[in-house]
Amino acid sequence: MSTWVTVLVASLGCYGLKLIGVSLPESVLAHSRVQRIAALLPIAMLSALIVTDLFDSDRHYRADWHTLAGVAVGAVALWRGRSLLVVFVLAIATTALLRLLL
């Protein structure tokens, strides 16, 4: 499957899920268990994405400490209640600066 086919199928699938949501009667998706799973899915997947982004290097554990430090500064900013944009800028600026200086 080429990259473009993947992108197209994923796009259609993601759009289809939205269309199902706005089209189906509420009772179909109103089960509390189903809703709980849907709410927990992003938590689990985002956590896993962060871990693989930071520690996976071609199926070997390896982390770049500049990047780790940048994300750590971003985490502190989140803890202090900063917005996504501030977190983003602080994380990349920290990483870039550390890489330039050290």
Add this chain to the structure above:
Amino acid sequence: MFTGASQFALVGVLAVAGSPFAALTAALLLGLRNAFYGVSVAGIVRPSGLGRVLTAHFVIDETTAMAVAQTGRRAGRYAFWATGIGLCSMWNLGTLAGALIGRSINTSALGLDAAAPAIFLALLWPQLSRDRGLVVAVGAVVVALALVTVTPAGVPIIAAAGMAIGAGLLPVRQHQQERRPG
């Protein structure tokens, strides 16, 4: 595709040469919550016919949050469309700019390798306060770390999704149910 977490996940898995199926599964599982947002949004916007097709496209975390946060339905509808049109145009302009000039930027020198994990963390952060959120997050981290060296790219993400399904299926003690789009 207009749903950030799915887009990032798709690109993330493809970028590390993960299988297209793993990338697709990750994107669809992350997009699943939009179906539930759609129910809330449909109750506020009440679209019909062609409007439904367009409404569906704009259903994401931000538009749903803005719509349900308003007190009347009129305000909710306005918030939904304003957020949707604004975000969708800026988001796609940004994507286009990235696609056009992306190759000419030294992403490493600009620290952009920290961008994706930092954004994922920022998306994750407000959701951790949800019931079982922290447990699921820690479990997902353990699962992903355990699998990352032994499975093809993308599989750790899908396995982590299994954690969420397991945790969601477990029975709930009273007074812990909540109905908040998140």
